[in-house]
Amino acid sequence: MAQTIIDHETLIHALLDMGEAMMSCGAEVHRIEDTLTRIADAYGIREINVFVITSDITLTLGFDDGRSITRTRRIVKGESTDFTKLEKLNTLSRDLCVGRFDKLKLPEAIRAITSAPERPVKSAAGFFLASAAFAVFFGGTVWDGLVAGTVGLLIFMLKRKLGPLCLNTVIYNLLASLISGLVIGFTARFVPALHMDKIMIGDIMLLVPGIGITNAVRDMLLGDTISGSMRLLESIIWTGALACGFMAAIWLTGGIA
Amino acid sequence: MIIQLLTAMLGTLGFCLIFNVRERFLFPAAISGLLTWAVYLLAARFLEPVFQITLIAASFGAFLAEVMARVLKAPSTVFFIPAMIPLSPGRNLYNTLQSAVVNDEPAFALNGMMTLQYTLGIAAGMCIAWAFCYMYRKLKQQYLLKHRG
Numbered sequence: 001m002a003q004t005i006i007d008h009e010t011l012i013h014a015l016l017d018m019g020e021a022m023m024s025c026g027a028e029v030h031r032i033e034d035t036l037t038r039i040a041d042a043y044g045i046r047e048i049n050v051f052v053i054t055s056d057i058t059l060t061l062g063f064d065d066g067r068s069i070t071r072t073r074r075i076v077k078g079e080s081t082d083f084t085k086l087e088k089l090n091t092l093s094r095d096l097c098v099g100r101f102d103k104l105k106l107p108e109a110i111r112a113i114t115s116a117p118e119r120p121v122k123s124a125a126g127f128f129l130a131s132a133a134f135a136v137f138f139g140g141t142v143w144d145g146l147v148a149g150t151v152g153l154l155i156f157m158l159k160r161k162l163g164p165l166c167l168n169t170v171i172y173n174l175l176a177s178l179i180s181g182l183v184i185g186f187t188a189r190f191v192p193a194l195h196m197d198k199i200m201i202g203d204i205m206l207l208v209p210g211i212g213i214t215n216a217v218r219d220m221l222l223g224d225t226i227s228g229s230m231r232l233l234e235s236i237i238w239t240g241a242l243a244c245g246f247m248a249a250i251w252l253t254g255g256i257a
Numbered sequence: 258m259i260i261q262l263l264t265a266m267l268g269t270l271g272f273c274l275i276f277n278v279r280e281r282f283l284f285p286a287a288i289s290g291l292l293t294w295a296v297y298l299l300a301a302r303f304l305e306p307v308f309q310i311t312l313i314a315a316s317f318g319a320f321l322a323e324v325m326a327r328v329l330k331a332p333s334t335v336f337f338i339p340a341m342i343p344l345s346p347g348r349n350l351y352n353t354l355q356s357a358v359v360n361d362e363p364a365f366a367l368n369g370m371m372t373l374q375y376t377l378g379i380a381a382g383m384c385i386a387w388a389f390c391y392m393y394r395k396l397k398q399q400y401l402l403k404h405r406g
Contacts, residue, residue, distance in 0.1 A: 026276070027334065031332070081276045081338075083277055083279070083282075083338075084278070084279050086332060086335070087335060090331075122277065123274065125271075125274050126271045127275060130272050130274075130275065132271075133264040133265075133266075137260075137261060201348055201351075205347045209347075210345030210347030210350060211338055214344075214345055214346065214376055214380060217376050217379075220380075221384050239353075240354045242351065242354070243351060243354035243357070247359060
């Protein structure tokens with residue numbers, strides 16, 4: 001047993017890192033609580049109390065000698081859903097629980113997963129495809145789809161370049177929707193065959209937190225009421241900013257075509 | 258309708274790329290979006306209220322995601338979020354806030370109600386599917402415990 005002992009402080013920090021990593025790649029609150037409990041169980045911790053909301057993780061471990069430690073972690077990083085990372089973290093916790101993984105190496109393993117490089121080309125292709133497909137889905141022509149896809153690429157650029165400069169997501173959504181709305185508005189003015197509303201809806205799908213609001217309501221129905229209401233309000237405010245940005249763009253470019 | 262199904266699949270695929278779904282799961286995830294939308298269209302033929310249609314489609318999508326996750330050995334979220342993408346109430350939510358921005362109160366109330374029904378339908382559908390999956394796992398565990406002695 002001697003080689004499997006990891007010191008308590010290292011373990012609790014590794015667990016918080018794990019929770020934070022899962023949160024930032026889009027895991028549900030329930031899944032995070034479950035995973036952290038299972039891992040701590042695998043380390044033979046006697047008592048585990050974990051409380052996760054979207055902006056904070058609180059973790060208390062109680063040890064055999066009667067002592068217990070509590071640490072909290074404030075989560076400020078914005079969410080950028082990454083299912084490859086989520087899947088790897090999940091596999092890691094599974095391996096750990098069945099003893100297929102060296103328990104001393106947990107901190108390194110988490111770091112190796114979270115520091116994986118981004119895949120900008122894949123993501124850009126996704127922005128193009130998603131906005132183009134949804135413009136056609138909601139009744140646009142193929143040409144509408146192509147324009148929406150191109151603006152989707154613009155939104156991808158904005159996310160990378162403009163995102164970090166913005167105070168928060170509200171400001172980013174306002175600016176991103178204003179800029180992409182202006183581009184769509186002017187293009188539709190010069191090419192009357194295009195349908196401005198269909199192109200816009202394709203690109204709105206990229207920015208609007210549709211999945212977020214669904215997950216929020218689901219969280220509330222499942223009992224994670226605090227996380228759910230936080231996400232719900234967030235989604236509504238973000239969408240309000242989007243609507244302001246797009247409406248301003250429509251006014252500036254002279255009405256809906 | 259064919260166009261809708263095809264674009265639902267491509268749109269789902271696009272979001273899978275954005276969400277960095279692993280290459281070997283891309284196709285199954287896109288198919289789950291397509292099938293969920295197919296169920297939605299099918300349900301919309303027989304039923305009128307939005308709530309019931311989305312409830313059926315979402316519970317189908319959630320079941321499908323659970324099955325795919327079991328078969329392909331991946332966390333269910335990887336299939337479950339893509340399955341919900343064509344259903345996601347992005348457009349309704351946007352319309353609601355847009356009518357608020359232009360001060361159109363009747364449209365705001367109408368769109369808001371639509372969004373609420375839609376979202377509740379999806380969320381309730383997922384919960385139903387999960388409740389049954391949980392029950393199934395528990396029953397299986399009990400069965401195994403009993404028969405092992």
